[in-house]
Amino acid sequence: MDDNNRNLILAMVLSALVMIGWYAFFAPEPPAVDPADMPAPSGAITTAPSATAPAGTTTAPAAPADLGTGDPTRDAPRLAIDSPSLQGSISLAGGRIDDLLLTGYRETLDPNSPFVRLLSPTAQLRVTEEGTPVAPAAGPDLTLQKPYYAVYGWMPGPGTDPALVPNPATVWQVESGETLAPGQPVTLRWDNGAGQIFRRTFELDDRYLFTVTQNLENTAAAPFLAAPYGIIARHGRPDTQNYFVLHEGAVGVTDGELLEQDYGDIADLSPVAAEGPAELIEVAENGWIGFTDKYWMTTLAPAPGQPFTAVVKYAPGADIYQTEARLPMQTVQPGTQVSTASYLFAGAKTYELLDAYQESPGIDRFVDSIDWGWFYFLTKPIFHLLHWLHGLIGNMGWAIIALTFVLKMLVFPLARKSYISMARMREMQPQMEEIKERTGDDRVKYQQEVMALYKKEKVNPAAGCLPMLLQIPIFFALYKVIFVTIELRHAPWIGWIRDLAAPDPSSLLNLFGLLPYAAPAQGTMLHSLSLPALAIALGITMWVQQKLNPAPTDPAQKMIFAWMPWIFMFMLGGFASGLVLYWISNNLITIAQQYTIMSMHGHPPQLFGNIRASLPKRRPK
Known part of the structure; x- marks a missing residue:
């Protein structure tokens, strides 16, 4: 081999390995989390109606508001989540899923180490319906966890009083069910006192897929306009691995197109009117949106065939990253009701499971939430x-x-x-x-x-x-x-x-x-x-x-x-x-x-370079 070719190949190999070595060994370590630096407890997302929005359009949830000690989840009752793969609870304040442990995975190799915590509430003190304080689901110390949760709701339509739709501070009542488990759904109910009754039903399989059905019944004499939505919120930038070969941040698929944005990109998005830094993508048929970590993921997936608006945005003042699935405006005629079903995945990114959910219920390209990289074909x-x-x-x-x-x-x-x-x-x-x-x-x-x-x-x-x-x-x-x-x-x-x-x-x-x-x-x-x-x-x-x-x-x-x-x-x-x-x-x-x-072929090599003085000159056939 001539010198130029040898040098070229050597440079290619060394450059590739040095690049991997640099990011693997010298990339900045994630900063240690100091509880004193954690964001103040905050409520979830409040909705802000737009009186001028045209009929048939959806209005955007406003930027999160810091409710401080007024956080409704602090004293709200909870419903337990108990399945072979998950433990946690649902806060009746907002009906949000904000307390979730993955019982199939532990923090370390120690069999007695805590389960991996995926979702965390904004408040640390919680009480039962009778007022007895209870501890969070057994897991890593919540004082070291940044709030991370999924919340659902309804946005008011044009001319609809915002007080008539439930918001993330609304305390729901339990209509049926005691513990959310496989085969044991729970239904929450809220009556606005003006003729509209809202229900939210949670179902859970034996792994990580929630089915969330939002129902609106109109018993009043006039039509009622509102649009359902789902939000995943992360308070503060999570402690990412900081490797160039790994994507962590917003992930989703919109009509077959893969969307990936890291947290820096989200914060740098172009401002959208009344939204702040945000990206809005209209999805015609199939899609999903959420956040991914190295091994874990939380995503919203409207039912296949359901159009929606996928949103990725950042609230600078509150330092909250959000992904949203906004469904179209619904007009509920008197004496009728409407229901919309969607899915929430919150769990580990095992290939077999993602592939199964891609097949049924049909979450498009779900396996591509795994970061296969540039050499995906290999x-x-x-x-x-x-x-x-x-x-x-x-x-x-x-x-x-x-x-x-x-x-x-x-x-x-x-x-x-x-x-x-x-x-x-x-x-x-x-x-x-x-x-x-x-x-x-x-x-x-x-x-x-x-x-x-x-x-x-x-x-x-x-x-x-x-x-x-x-x-x-x-x-x-x-x-x-x-x-x-x-x-x-x-x-x-x-x-x-x-x-x-x-x-x-x-x-x-x-x-x-x-x-x-x-x-x-x-x-x-x-x-x-x-x-x-x-x-x-x-x-x-x-x-x-x-x-x-x-x-x-x-x-x-x-x-x-x-x-x-x-x-x-x-x-x-x-x-x-x-x-x-x-x-x-x-x-x-x-x-x-x-x-x-x-x-x-007649040329046995000597490991220490002591080549025999005479070698057969036979050429290979």
């Missing part, structure tokens, strides 16, 4: 294959190793040509050394004679680079799969590797646990430099693999390539252990393939 198939292997084997670590075998077999025909080319280049090493001695410092003449030699021997020096070039997108795709999919969170392999989505917790500094002091904390730069066991194995396998390749004739290149295994060993020490495991497995398979093929 990421999705690799995930499907890994998921299938995991189901077959039962252990995600061994599934990663099996995935490596499958991927290597797919590229084996190309790799075989590469290894044969390397064997031929080893055979040509003495001739290339002779050319170098003869041409001296004349680089142009050296390159010309080397290329003539390649042509004479019918060797393609670029063939050895093709597996490396193929490896780059596969590496990025697998990195994405391991980093963003919840299926690898807290997935064990063997021994000390109990979470393949986290860095290897071992460290050479304490002799891998033999010395009586702890290793540096995972995810820190010091931990990466402390040489976890998998990182050492990676460096060794890269070094062995390098010894099978023809040594560069240029001294500078030779030195760079000699240092590469050890540089990568330090760089990748802080990567997810599942990714490092894949790379080690890939190296070992490559070593076995390359050694076998080169030996079969």
